[in-house]
Amino acid sequence: MAFDFPANPTPGSTYSPAGGPTYVWDGSAWAISAISVMPPNDGGEYVMVNGAWRLSRQGFDLTGLATLDIPVPSWNPAQVRATLVAQNTSTANQIHYLRASADGTNFLSTSGNYTHGGFVHYNGTSQFQSVNNSGSTGIVMASGGTHGNLQQRSEVTLDLGIAGTAWPTYTVRGNSYETGPANLIQTLMIYGWITSGLVTDRIRALRWAASTAVPTGNLTVEWLP
Numbered sequence: 519m520a521f522d523f524p525a526n527p528t529p530g531s532t533y534s535p536a537g538g539p540t541y542v543w544d545g546s547a548w549a550i551s552a553i554s555v556m557p558p559n560d561g562g563e564y565v566m567v568n569g570a571w572r573l574s575r576q577g578f579d580l581t582g583l584a585t586l587d588i589p590v591p592s593w594n595p596a597q598v599r600a601t602l603v604a605q606n607t608s609t610a611n612q613i614h615y616l617r618a619s620a621d622g623t624n625f626l627s628t629s630g631n632y633t634h635g636g637f638v639h640y641n642g643t644s645q646f647q648s649v650n651n652s653g654s655t656g657i658v659m660a661s662g663g664t665h666g667n668l669q670q671r672s673e674v675t676l677d678l679g680i681a682g683t684a685w686p687t688y689t690v691r692g693n694s695y696e697t698g699p700a701n702l703i704q705t706l707m708i709y710g711w712i713t714s715g716l717v718t719d720r721i722r723a724l725r726w727a728a729s730t731a732v733p734t735g736n737l738t739v740e741w742l743p
Contacts, residue, residue, distance in 0.1 A: 672706070
């Protein structure tokens with residue numbers, strides 16, 4: 519079937535004939551546009567890069583969950599930004615972790631696999647408190663939050679690939695509200711790293727984990743080049 523292509527196109531001009539793909543004029547010829555190939559229909563957000571779709575953003579419903587595994591996309595992003603919003607109806611502190619896997623199956627979860635330091639600020643008499651370098655079983659996304667009507671909020675940025683002898687590093691910032699004698703708003707700022715030698719190439723998967731199943735919550739994951 520012959521298509522009636524427009525005359526005198528300019529670079530970037532498109533033509534979508536009935537029953538055919540979309541063509542784009544590249545300056546010398548009409549070529550089938552890469553955007554004629556639809557992205558996967560899996561709920562994720564995709565961007566077109568050099569003619570191929572890349573997974574760029576995912577959203578996960580955490581309602582009723584205590585763990586969630588998330589594979590790293592095959593296009594090897596350099597970083598991930600994970601944003602948590604969760605509610606806790608218990609009077610006990612709800613702790614959220616993000617854990618890494620170097621092989622996509624086994625997740626680092628031993629005390630001391632992760633080291634971090636920084637500070638916590640309270641709006642009561644405690645005010646600023648230093649968090650000295652200490653080991654952890656995961657990247658601590660949120661450690662407070664005992665108010666049933668207020669959500670815990672946190673954002674983690676983590677290196678996924680390393681070069682040479684570098685260690686994967688991460689930053690955390692978050693907020694929560696702790697009930698009790700002081701009724702404190704907690705603000706957390708952390709810098710940390712995964713212990714030397716545990717990741718020698720890339721992080722292949724992530725695992726979100728909470729101390730107890732959350733009644734409501736969501737996790738947004740953005741893959742960054």
